[in-house]
Every structure is written in C-alpha cells, then in structure tokens.
Amino acid sequence: MSTATLEADAPAPEIEAPKPFTVTFIIRRFDPDTDAEARWQDFDVEMYATDRILDALHKIKWEQDGSLTFRRSCAHGVCGSDAMRINGRNRLACKTLIKDLDITKPIYIEAIKGLPLEKDLIVDMEPFFQSFREVQPFLQSATAPEPGKERVQSVAQRAIFDDTTKCILCAACTSSCPVFWTDGQYFGPAAIVNAHRFIFDSRDDQAKVRLDILNDQEGVWRCRTTFNCTEACPRGIEVTKAIAEVKQAVMRGRA
Amino acid sequence: MPDSTAGTLQTPDAPAKQRPGGTLYRGNEGMWSWVLHRITGVAIFFFLLVHILDTSLVRVSPEAYNAVIGTYQTPIMGLGEVALVGAIVFHAFNGLRIILVDFWSWATRHQKLLFWIVVGLWVVTMLGFTPRHLMNVFGH
Known part of the structure; x- marks a missing residue:
C-alpha cells in the first residue's frame, strides 16, 4: 500500500500497553479437615485477555490465598493434570483463555464431577x-x-x-x-x-x-x-x- | 508441605466425600436431547401402563370400558393428548437420530444438525396435528 511509507515518516504512534482488568472467580472450595460440605468462595483477580484460567489460579494461590489446592504439572496442555469444570463445562485450566469466556459475569470453577472430591479442585483419580x-x-x-x-x-x-x-x-x-x-x-x-x-x-x-x-x-x-x-x-x-x-x-x- | 500425619487428623463429623453438587453441567444439543429422550420415554411408559389397564377393561365389560373412556373426553385430557403426541413424536424422531449416530460415522460428526432436523420434523408434525386435534376436542 502507498500509505506505508507515509506512516513510516510520521512519528510512531504510542502503542498503548494492554491494561489488565478485574475478573471475578467463584471457586468451589472443600477442605476435608474443616468443611463438612463444599462452599463457594469468590476472588477478584487482575487479568489480561491472553491469560489462562491456570494463571488466575496461580495468582490466587500466590497472592491471595495459599490454601487453594489444585493440580497442574506441565501447564501447557500435555500432561492432563488440570482438568476442571469451568463455567459448567470440563476444560483444561491451562488451555482456557480469559478472552474466550464472558468476563462480565463471574467465572465459576469447580472440580470435575463423578469422582470423589479430595480437596478444592482435586479429585481421587x-x-x-x-x-x-x-x-x-x-x-x-x-x-x-x-x-x-x-x-x-x-x-x-x-x-x-x-x-x-x-x-x-x-x-x-x-x-x-x-x-x-x-x-x-x-x-x-x-x-x-x-x-x-x-x-x-x-x-x-x-x-x-x-x-x-x-x-x-x-x-x-x-x-x-x-x-x-x-x-x-x-x-x-x-x-x-x-x-x-x-x-x-x-x-x-x-x- | 507434605503432611505425613494425615492419618491422625480429626475426621469431620459427616463424610463429605462424594457429595454431588456444584453447578449444573452445561451440555450442548447432545446432552439435552438425551435428557428430553429420557423424560419423554418415562412419560410414554406411564401412559402405556394406564393405557393397557383401561383397554383391558373391555374384557371386564363394555360398559365399564365406555365409562372410563368417557371420562377422557374432556378438554384437559384433549390438551394432555397434545402433550402425549408431542412426546411420542420427539421420542420417535430422536430415536431414529440415535440409531444413525450409532451406525453411521457421518452422523456422529453431524449430530447437532441431526438434532435440529429432529426439532424441525417435530414442529412440522405438531403443526399438522395440533390444530386438527384441537378442533375435534373443542369443536363438539
């Protein structure tokens, strides 16, 4: 295109750095030592559109509540450790991007269904x-x-x-x-x-x-x-x- | 931190493991067609149970049969018949879809399309049946 050189002469426009936004996660927690029944707990996390659900879980565990328990190994969709129910559907946390979810509503995360719940997002496999x-x-x-x-x-x-x-x-x-x-x-x-x-x-x-x-x-x-x-x-x-x-x-x- | 003393910890009052709960699983066409197939199947089963009982009354006496069938000739039962036909038509068409899914690999890839075809056939069948039937129910 002919405008390409014109643009190159003009001062390069400031590339706006992507801003994080707050996403609410509602996670189904269960601690066999203290809870008789599972409970829902919500967390607000600053996320980017390109982040994954696993990044959110890491942020929660590292910055907000260290007791959050979940399984993950390779974190790149190969090992199959972090299957969980995200907004009511089974997904790998490490392969689900924030941009693919509706973040105007809270994101529900819970353990996969049908296997005995051990703790938070971990089931007995x-x-x-x-x-x-x-x-x-x-x-x-x-x-x-x-x-x-x-x-x-x-x-x-x-x-x-x-x-x-x-x-x-x-x-x-x-x-x-x-x-x-x-x-x-x-x-x-x-x-x-x-x-x-x-x-x-x-x-x-x-x-x-x-x-x-x-x-x-x-x-x-x-x-x-x-x-x-x-x-x-x-x-x-x-x-x-x-x-x-x-x-x-x-x-x-x-x- | 690995906890090697897990065996000595206090156990909670109630065994909370294996408790179902959480959100409803959000399936797609496949799952909901199965749920509908189940519901209509059970409903049709109970209808057949009653239907066999009332039909067998004709062996008791024709008068008893007529008396029971007479109680069915009400507008409410007329609307119930619409529901019954709706359930049977869905169960029939979706049953054909399930047979195709089991025996034809093309159908396993296009089961969603087949589900909407089932819904379309159901609508067409009901459009043909319902007005004619309701004219009979409310026309006399």
Whole structure:
C-alpha cells in the first residue's frame, strides 16, 4: 500500500500497553479437615485477555490465598493434570483463555464431577485409572518381529486409530458423562478411547479380549451418545465416534 | 508441605466425600436431547401402563370400558393428548437420530444438525396435528 511509507515518516504512534482488568472467580472450595460440605468462595483477580484460567489460579494461590489446592504439572496442555469444570463445562485450566469466556459475569470453577472430591479442585483419580488399566492399554502381539526389524504398519493402518492415540488421560471426558456420574462402574469414555487405540492397531493381537471386556453391562452399551465427552476433550478426540466404532466391532466380533 | 500425619487428623463429623453438587453441567444439543429422550420415554411408559389397564377393561365389560373412556373426553385430557403426541413424536424422531449416530460415522460428526432436523420434523408434525386435534376436542 502507498500509505506505508507515509506512516513510516510520521512519528510512531504510542502503542498503548494492554491494561489488565478485574475478573471475578467463584471457586468451589472443600477442605476435608474443616468443611463438612463444599462452599463457594469468590476472588477478584487482575487479568489480561491472553491469560489462562491456570494463571488466575496461580495468582490466587500466590497472592491471595495459599490454601487453594489444585493440580497442574506441565501447564501447557500435555500432561492432563488440570482438568476442571469451568463455567459448567470440563476444560483444561491451562488451555482456557480469559478472552474466550464472558468476563462480565463471574467465572465459576469447580472440580470435575463423578469422582470423589479430595480437596478444592482435586479429585481421587483412582477409579478412573482403574477402568483404564482394565482395558489392557498396552500392545500385545502373538508374534515376535523379525530380528533387527520393527513391526511394519502402513500409513492407512495407522490412520484408523490415529485419533485415539492423542489421549492424555485428563478425565475431562469421563467426568463429563451423565452415565458415569450416576454409575461409577461404567468404564467411561477415556477407558474406551484407550481400548480403541489398541483394538484397531494392526500390530496388536488381543482385540478380541478387549472387545469381550467392553461387551459388558458396564461396557460400551452404557454409552447414550450425549456427546459431552467429544465436546469436553481438550485434544479434540472424537470420543463418541470412537465409542461407536467399538460398539460396531463388538457386534461384528472383530475389529 | 507434605503432611505425613494425615492419618491422625480429626475426621469431620459427616463424610463429605462424594457429595454431588456444584453447578449444573452445561451440555450442548447432545446432552439435552438425551435428557428430553429420557423424560419423554418415562412419560410414554406411564401412559402405556394406564393405557393397557383401561383397554383391558373391555374384557371386564363394555360398559365399564365406555365409562372410563368417557371420562377422557374432556378438554384437559384433549390438551394432555397434545402433550402425549408431542412426546411420542420427539421420542420417535430422536430415536431414529440415535440409531444413525450409532451406525453411521457421518452422523456422529453431524449430530447437532441431526438434532435440529429432529426439532424441525417435530414442529412440522405438531403443526399438522395440533390444530386438527384441537378442533375435534373443542369443536363438539
């Protein structure tokens, strides 16, 4: 554009530094030592639009109330430690930006639902991992690869289960499932996703065993296709689609 | 600070763990269509229960059957029939949507569109049914 040089001659306009604004957070607190019941507590925090919910939690913990308890490890959406319910939907605190939320109203933060609440935003993840272990989420091959070679897999064979390899076990899907809230015995979306990852792996030979495990009253047939899991997944896995594929594999008796 | 003495701490009076609560989960079309499917399903079940009972009265005596069916011929029951048909129509169309979602991978990606198609079909069906039905209820 012709105006580019003109602008360069003019004195550079002062770039306004972004100003922080006050955001109200209402956090559901629970201390098992002192509280008989969870309670809501609100905090006002100075935030920028590019900040994340996790930054707000850090500011609260470091500057206002050191007793606020939550889990986070990598803080960059890889480890899956900080799944929580933000404004009524399961999200990773480290991947939810302030600018994507309506800050004219307070932001509600609470622990994920359906798992035993331990303290503030921390739940007992053991039932979740128990279901994960039960689907045998590891490669089981009946044959050894050729000496000095790897197991060969074509691009097309790999593409079948590519989506379900992305799971970080944050429990956002499982704890968004209405069936899981009322029936803790249900394997839950995350366990089925991880079963799918090996059921459809051409190098694995134990698909039948996993399909048998999931062809249970508390297995894939509990899924009512509410799609909460697909919408909650921070990795964008099409969870309900994966569960539907496992359902079909169970019906046909083979992946 | 790691607390190694957790075992000796006072336990609260009531076991507060596992207590449900917090805000209502904000699902989208998928979750609310499931909630509606449940509500209409249970409602239809109770209707069928009563319906089988009143229909079986014809085995007792035709007079008893007529007496019971006669009590249904009121405007309030007429409006109740609109609700009943509305519930059945939604349950039927959404049931077809769920079948598609389970058997067709295209439908798992476009379940929201399918939900609004269900709502559209429901509106069209009810627009056809409700005026005709209410003319019968209030016309005589």
